[in-house]
Amino acid sequence: MNIEEYISSGIIEMYVLGTASESEVRELELLSTTHPEIREAVRMCEIDIENLALQNPLPPPGTLKQKIWQSIKEDNAENNSPDLSVTKSGDAGKAPNRNWIKYLSAAAVLALIISIGYNINYSLKIRKQNTAFAQLKNDQQDLLNQKNILAQIISPSVKTVVLQGVPAHQNAKATVYWDTTLKTTYLVLNALPRTEPGKQYQLWALVKGKPIDAGLYNSNDPDPIQKLKDISNADMFAITLEPKGGSVSPTMSQMYVAGKL
Amino acid sequence: MPDINYTETELISLLQSNEAAAYNYLYDKYSGALYSIIRKIIVQEDKAVDVLQEAFIKIWKNIHTYDPNKAKLFTWMINIAKNISIDILRSKDYKSEQNRTASGDVFIENENLSINVPVDHIGINKILEQLKDDYKKIIDLAYFKGYTQDEISKELNIPIGTVKTKARNAILELRKLLKV
Numbered sequence: 293m294n295i296e297e298y299i300s301s302g303i304i305e306m307y308v309l310g311t312a313s314e315s316e317v318r319e320l321e322l323l324s325t326t327h328p329e330i331r332e333a334v335r336m337c338e339i340d341i342e343n344l345a346l347q348n349p350l351p352p353p354g355t356l357k358q359k360i361w362q363s364i365k366e367d368n369a370e371n372n373s374p375d376l377s378v379t380k381s382g383d384a385g386k387a388p389n390r391n392w393i394k395y396l397s398a399a400a401v402l403a404l405i406i407s408i409g410y411n412i413n414y415s416l417k418i419r420k421q422n423t424a425f426a427q428l429k430n431d432q433q434d435l436l437n438q439k440n441i442l443a444q445i446i447s448p449s450v451k452t453v454v455l456q457g458v459p460a461h462q463n464a465k466a467t468v469y470w471d472t473t474l475k476t477t478y479l480v481l482n483a484l485p486r487t488e489p490g491k492q493y494q495l496w497a498l499v500k501g502k503p504i505d506a507g508l509y510n511s512n513d514p515d516p517i518q519k520l521k522d523i524s525n526a527d528m529f530a531i532t533l534e535p536k537g538g539s540v541s542p543t544m545s546q547m548y549v550a551g552k553l
Numbered sequence: 554m555p556d557i558n559y560t561e562t563e564l565i566s567l568l569q570s571n572e573a574a575a576y577n578y579l580y581d582k583y584s585g586a587l588y589s590i591i592r593k594i595i596v597q598e599d600k601a602v603d604v605l606q607e608a609f610i611k612i613w614k615n616i617h618t619y620d621p622n623k624a625k626l627f628t629w630m631i632n633i634a635k636n637i638s639i640d641i642l643r644s645k646d647y648k649s650e651q652n653r654t655a656s657g658d659v660f661i662e663n664e665n666l667s668i669n670v671p672v673d674h675i676g677i678n679k680i681l682e683q684l685k686d687d688y689k690k691i692i693d694l695a696y697f698k699g700y701t702q703d704e705i706s707k708e709l710n711i712p713i714g715t716v717k718t719k720a721r722n723a724i725l726e727l728r729k730l731l732k733v
Contacts, residue, residue: 349585
C-alpha cells in the first residue's frame with residue numbers, strides 16, 4: 293500500500309470530519325496501528341478541527357454550567373442506595389412492651405425482605421458479570437486472532453493489492469495482502485455489498501489471464517481480515533460473486549473488483 | 554478560560570476521578586467550542602442548549618469508555634454532541650415543527666441573510682468564510698450536517714474520490730488560516 297497515496301486521498305480528513313464508512317474506519321484504525329505516519333496525520337487533522345472550534349467559541353447561557361452540574365449530581369444521587377430508616381410512629385393506646393416487640397418483628401421482616409432483595413440483585417449482577425466475562429473472553433480471542441494476522445501482513449515480503457470496483461460496481465473495493473515469500477493470502481472487504489444467503493464472494497488469483505481459485509470470504513466471520521488459500525503466483529486478483537460454496541471458474545459477469553500487482 | 558493548562562492526558566485522568574474541579578475545567582475550556590458547533594447544526598437556541606446539556610452529561614457519564622488510542626478527547630466529545638444533534642434534526646417531531654414554522658434547512662443555507670443569526674455566532678464564520686465556496690460546502694455537509702460521502706457526491710455532483718481530495722484540501726487550507 294502506498295502510504296503517501298493513502299494520506300493524499302483525503303480518507304483521513306473524511307474520517308475526522310465524521311463521514312467515513314464503517315469499513316473505511318476499520319481500515320484506517322488498522323493502518324494507524326502499523327503506520328505511525330498515518331496516526332500522526334489523523335492527530336493533526338483532529339487538532340485542526342479542535343483549534344477551529346476553540347478559536348471561535350460561542351458561549352452558552354451563563355446559567356447552564358451550574359444547571360448541568362446539578363443534573364450530574366442528581367444523577368449520581370439516584371444511583372446510590374436510598375437511606376433506609378424505619379420511622380417511628382406513636383401508638384398511644386397499647387402497652388409499651390407489646391409495641392417494642394411489634395416494632396422489632398416489623399424491623400426483622402423488613403430486614404429479611406431487604407436481604408432477599410439484595411441477594412436477588414447480587415445474583416443477577418453475578419449472572420450479568422458472567423455473561424459479560426464470557427463475551428469478553430470471546431472478544432479477546434477474536435482480537436488475538438486479528439493481532440496474529442496483522443503481524444503477518446506487516447511483513448516486508450507482503451504485497452498490498454488494492455482491488456478497485458469494476459464499471460458496474462464503481463464504489464466497490466477490497467484489499468488483498470499477499471505474502472510473496474510464504475505465499476499466504478489475506479483478504480479485506482473494504483466496500484462490498486452484503487451478500488444474500490446462498491451467495492458468497494470468491495477471490496481469484498490470475499496468472500497471465502488464467503484464474504486460480506484463492507478461496508471464499510466468510511461473511512459470518514466477525515474478523516474483517518481473513519486468511520484464504522495460498523497462492524504461489526499472481527499478476528492480478530479479482531473477486532466475483534458466486535453461489536455459496538464457490539465455483540470452479542469465475543462468473544465473469546459477477547466480477548466486482550479487480551487489481552493488478 | 555482557566556489559568557492552569559492541563560495536557561490531554563492529565564485532563565483525562567482528572568475526569569476519571571469524577572471531581573467537580575474536572576467538570577469546571579472541561580466546561581470552561583470546551584463548552585464554547587462544543588456549543589458553536591451544535592448551533593451550526595441546531596439553529597434554535599433553546600434546543601441547542603438542551604443538546605449541549607445532554608452532551609455534557611453523556612460525556613461525564615461515559616468518560617470511562619473513552620479510548621485515547623482511538624481519537625482525541627475533543628473528537629470523542631464532539632461526536633457525542635453531533636450524534637445527539639443529528640438525531641434531533643432527523644427526528645419526526647423536529648421536522649414537523651420546522652415545517653410549521655417555515656424555517657429549518659432554508660434558514661441554515663441563508664444564515665447570512667437571516668436576521669436571527671446571533672451576532673456572536675459570526676465568529677466561526679470568520680475562518681470558514683475565508684475558505685473557497687466548495688471547501689466550505691464540503692465541511693458544512695460532512696461535519697455539520699452529517700452527510701455520507703455518497704450523499705455529498707450526489708449533492709455536489711462530483712465523484713466520491715473528488716469529495717475526499719476536496720475535503721483534504723479544505724482541511725489543509727484551514728490549517729493555514731488557523732496559523733495566521
